Amino acid sequence: MIQHLLRALILLVMVSASQAFPGLLYAKSASEIFAQASQSIVVVYNYDNKGIKQQLGSGVVMPDGKVATNFHVVNRANKITVLFNGKEFEAKATHSDPKRDICLLDVEGLNAPGAVIGNASQLKVGEKVYAIGAPEGFEKTLSDGIVSGFRTVDGGNYIQTTTPISPGSSGGGLFDEEGRLVGLPTFYMVSGKSLNFAVPVEWVLEASKPQLSHAKKTRQCSEWLNKAAAYEKNKDWSGMIRHCTLWTKTQPKNCDAWYCLGIAYNRIQNAQNAISAFQNAVQIKPDNSKAWNDLGFAYVVAGMKLEAIEAYKKSILTNQNNAAAWQNIGILYLKKGDLDMATESFQQAVQIKPDYLSAWVNLGISLQANGSPKEAIQAFTKAISINGNNSVIWNNLGLAYRDNGNVDQSIDAFRHALQINPNYDTARNNLAETYRLTGRVDESINTYIQSTEINLNDSTAWQALGDAYTKNHQSDKALEAFKQALRCDPNNVKALVGLGRHYATKKNRVVAMDVYRRLKNIDSGVAKDYLKNYLL
Structure with a gap:
């Protein structure tokens, strides 16, 4: 009953709003906009x-019949044509504004709304x-997004x-949401995601008017x-740094100049100069x-983690x-061991961007470290649905x-990761360890042997092979595996413990004590x- 009343109330409010504001425009669907504007x-x-x-x-037909496009599309052209509904028409540039990257074309015979x-x-x-537009030459393709900001330059x-x-x-x-032309997509920046820019439609309308003062400006x-x-x-x-340095000197109050320099x-991992540039921006x-966000990254490179967190927060x-930004601050929280904050940050990232692969992976890692393997499985499974050919995700x-x-x-x-x-x-060592934990000792040993054959210097695999041999009562083979592990990495604590345990079991107290002294220099707690366990 309450739900029915709520629906009725909502309906009344909607009806009242439409009656009170009869001229109010409502957003069209993407298909409606495409049908109209394309x-x-x-x-x-x-x-x-x-x-x-x-x-x-690409180009767009203006109300006066001219076709508006970017100047860089037709720059240095010997001939310009326009393709519409499968037919190609010759075109001629009539008004150009290279500084604003706009050009208007006259197209004889074009009959387009x-x-x-x-x-x-x-x-x-x-x-x-x-x-x-026509990305990669595919005629009339629709993509959507949101306005994420405005970049102020001279004149707009x-x-x-x-x-x-x-x-x-x-x-x-x-x-816009009513299918009205508000700009021309012009260029994008490769560095960051969603750095796409369009010139405003007002500039297009001004292109045919005299712009003497604008034309006098040396650079736009x-x-x-x-x-x-x-x-x-x-x-x-290096070329970009030279260019952007000159840009900042020419237009010292231009945010984008400093941002591009950063x-x-x-x-090039020059964190201090990047920090200075982003701070100016x-x-x-x-x-x-x-x-x-990029200032935060520069702080991370410089080892200034607290400053990085504050930058990401801003x-x-x-x-x-x-x-x-949610993803990056989550990584810092994860490294700090603040698993709750890390998990919340990664969840925010994937909620905003559902196909954010690395955020799903980091969310899984955070959940697993926080003792929630069931939820971690869901996160990793989602990551695999985005990219199923990533061996690291399968291992996780x-x-x-x-x-x-x-x-x-x-x-x-684990097998899929190895495929x-x-x-x-x-992944192979984790597979072997899983076999060992479930009592499948022979399979565990064979898998560890494969690891050592593929990589003779894999100290972890040699040490784990020694543990597997020990559990299978093959002490001589275990001893050789532990020794090989320590040849690869003399500070492998687990291999030292396995070696000392072997000698203690064999009543060779002298060697067992020597292992203790070595352990004490590496990890006093383990020593x-x-x-306590093997010598006292």
């Missing part, structure tokens, strides 16, 4: 003087947006979105950003969540949907199954237990 999207081809296609991008024009200045962070703001932009998408249309943000993105794509970090320094724009405060799943008492599933998981990577020593 009719105004074209593919733009750029041909060289030999008639070879050298570039392709113009896009409905929206207002980019009214967009808010968190609003849904849709990109329609770039729209930053989480809507994926791929080669070929440039120059297409970015549409689009030019700087495009060049920085090119350096990053080519992994030319990215480049991060890539967040000082200019304190709500730049990505800059706070990243989350400025954007609670920053999955990367095997450990979780084993801790949960699911021995058969544990063995299957993917036959040289995965850790104390060894003395």
